[in-house]
Amino acid sequence: MKTFARLIRRYVLATAGIILVVVALLLGMTIYAGVRYNGASDSVQKVGALAEALHPTADGLQWDAAYTPAEWMQGYAWAMVLDEDGNVIWQQDLPEALNHRYTASDIAVFSRWYLADYPVQCWAADYGLFVAAEPVGSQWKYNITAPQARMEAMVGGLLPVAVLLLAVVLGCCLWFSWRGARHLQAVADGLDTLAQGGAVQLPTTGFAGELAEKLNETGEQLRRRNEIIARRDTARTDWIAGVSHDIRTPLALILGWGEQLQQDEVLPAAARQKAAGICTQSEKIRSLIGDLNLTSKLQYGAQPLRRKAVTVGPFLRRCAAEFYESPAAGDSTLELELTQAAEHTVVQADEALLLRAIENLLHNTVGHNAAPVHVTIRADAADGMLTIQVTDDGQGYPPAVLAVLQAGETGENPPHILGLHVVEQILAAHGGTAAFAQALPHGAAAALTLPL
Incomplete structure (x- = not known):
């Protein structure tokens, strides 16, 4: 059956298409997420705006009057400004435990990661180093460092690896489809044989084994039923032929005697009329016998x-x-x-x-x-x-x-x-x-x- 071959081909092509769509969606989502949720870049830009909103005055550093300090610090836990020696020269809501001098190594560490579990961002301004901290647990802040050659090799090998993975997946699909198609083809051939009135004995191994077993049982039942029908039809035809043959001889005698009585002028007219009726009815019986034989032969293809x-x-x-x-x-x-x-x-x-x-x-x-x-x-x-x-x-x-x-x-x-x-x-x-x-x-x- 070509139907199963088309079915398997459609499944393979559909699988390949789904894989390509999924890969494209994953790549698109990765790119979208990278662009849409580039949190580090947004945080740096916002810290820069905060640093520019802080102005030196005669009374020290002060926020721009456009907003209140609470409004400027919305989304941040605290902020501070360090001078060149690492001393805190200005702070906003800075915890007491963090209000101390910082060495160059301390600044190098927390500028890249965390300060006391606070994710911080730094901005170098004219008045010093502006440091703003977001609430604990609000940002994921890690740096990845790799050699340039390794990154270029990874990017260059990404396409071949993706092609190889796709080929492996398609190969697996084709292999499983081929195995399934063999079993389904055997079942399809069995169905064709049953449709043509033949007997089947299919192997009951593989994933289509249960279906093949049912077809074997169905074929055996059909074979037995056909044998019973054939024996019954043969017996019926033989019986009709035998009865018809046995009736013809006495019927011929009845017709012959009836015709003789009908033509006998010695008999009264009423008797000859009855003899004519006997001949007429006998002819009807002969015609019925002929029709019975003929319809039996036509019905079973024997004519x-x-x-x-x-x-x-x-x-x-x-x-x-x-x-x-x-x-x-x-x-x-x-x-x-x-x-x-x-x-x-x-x-x-x-x-x-x-x-x-x-x-x-x-x-x-x-x-x-x-x-x-x-x-x-x-x-x-x-x-x-x-x-x-x-x-x-x-x-x-x-x-x-x-x-x-x-x-x-x-x-x-x-x-x-x-x-x-x-x-x-x-x-x-x-x-x-x-x-x-x-x-x-x-x-x-x-x-x-x-x-x-």
């Missing part, structure tokens, strides 16, 4: 189609002639209407089966109407299809029969439609259709359609 070229015009005239010669026709009449296209149209069909279909329609028409009827056979060929319509002016199909023919609704007591069912089977075997409806203003209408 071969001996296709040959059949010219529609002569064929339908032959059907009409045989109908008139049949005793079942009685006083009914038949009219044949052929278009010029249908007259010379040739169909590839089993002539005997097609003749049987027309006969069944004609006999059904005269057999289910008490009074003689007028039957019309119309034929036309157009758009690659041959259409044969058989209509009569009788009482039409009973509603129950029409419901079964049109919708397949059988109900509790389905009507007897074996002859018409045979017509449907014969047309279906030829790739055509049979449709039944009521004729207007009254009567029955059957339409047979055959592909040319």
Whole structure:
């Protein structure tokens, strides 16, 4: 199945796409965070503004009058100014423990990191070194130092490493997908085999092992069920053929004796009339037996189609002639209407089966109407299809029969439609259709359609 191959390919491509998107998002977030949250740069700039807001006066260093000291120190814990010797010459909220002289080494240390756990920032002003401290725990302040060559090598090797990692991830995806595709392909082949009516025995290893095991069980159940159905169908066909064969011999004797009694002028007219009725009913039984055998063979494909070229015009005239010669026709009449296209149209069909279909329609028409009827056979060929319509002016199909023919609704007591069912089977075997409806203003209408 190509579906599984496409499915695996889509998963692999989707995985690769997701990896690329995630990498791009991580890089973008890193760059955004570096630009958006560059706290050290912001802190230095703010300390510079504070240092510039402090002015030397006659009374010492004083804040700019634009804001109060509390407003200037908003966000800071304390501030101080050191002279060149490290002495505190000005302070704002400086803790008592930190109010002392600082050596050059002390200044070098806390300017880079912390002073008594306070993160501090320094600014060199004309009046001295301005130092401002933020609250404890408010800033993360660490410096990273590395050789220039190492950093350049790291940056230069970042792209190859990323490509290598991506290749490894894709390789893993492809390998797992290939392994999964092998098992899924076996399952797909098994499904194809089951769909075609075959038996399967799939290996039950791998991640699809449970599914394969279920398919094996399903295949075994289908095989057993098909064997039961085949044995049942064979038994049914053999039984029908056997019963039909056993009935033919006594039926032939009944017909022969009935015809002799019907033609015996010594017998009274009433007795000869009864003998004619016996012959008529025997002919119906013979027709039913033939239909039963034929529908059984058509249903199970045991009836071969001996296709040959059949010219529609002569064929339908032959059907009409045989109908008139049949005793079942009685006083009914038949009219044949052929278009010029249908007259010379040739169909590839089993002539005997097609003749049987027309006969069944004609006999059904005269057999289910008490009074003689007028039957019309119309034929036309157009758009690659041959259409044969058989209509009569009788009482039409009973509603129950029409419901079964049109919708397949059988109900509790389905009507007897074996002859018409045979017509449907014969047309279906030829790739055509049979449709039944009521004729207007009254009567029955059957339409047979055959592909040319």
